[in-house]
């Protein structure tokens with residue numbers, strides 16, 4: 549079994565709680581309160597900044613040029629494109645850039661992002677990618693899961709563009725590349741290492757579910 553499938557299978561309950569979280573269900577059905585989504589978008593701006601640091605760390609932790617260039621392209625995509633798109637998208641939702649810059653980080657944002665960074669600081673490139681996988685690959689799965697639900701509103705919903713963004717070929721391809729990288733780095737691991745990585749993956753998955761919950765609860 550590939551490393552990614554192994555990690556997911558080992559924490560199936562937590563994984564499903566993340567992918568099928570009430571925030572995601574309401575988003576799909578178009579019933580998510582606007583202020584929950586706005587709170588999520590604001591914190592996601594702060595998340596994306598820390599996520600960029602994680603790609604920077606992946607450059608540092610790479611031991612060959614291929615991995616280094618892959619991390620560089622992740623960092624470039626964040627700084628040149630993704631964060632700018634997110635700022636534009638927040639503006640459409642009535643959140644200005646000045647507001648974004650003044651935001652305090654919610655506890656769930658600190659917990660998740662610093663957990664990912666610590667996985668990279670304390671571990672190697674594979675530890676870092678295992679901690680990043682629930683973000684990158686998870687959102688691609690969430691979009692596919694939503695698209696497969698009969699009660700997902702794909703047109704007349706304020707959340708339809710969000711779903712379409714993560715369903716896009718570009719995002720799905722980025723998630724596939726990340727999955728392939730994990731599977732390449734994760735060949736022939738000894739059982740103890742596999743066990744440690746499963747623990748990391750599960751914690752990162754739980755942190756992602758808490759991030760959704762933070763949105764639902766409007767938590768600071």
Ligand SMILES: Cc1ncc(CO)c(N)n1
Pocket residue numbers: 592595682683684687756759
């Ligand atoms: C919290 C979170 N996880 C994953 C993604 C997808 O990149 C995102 N934008 N935000």
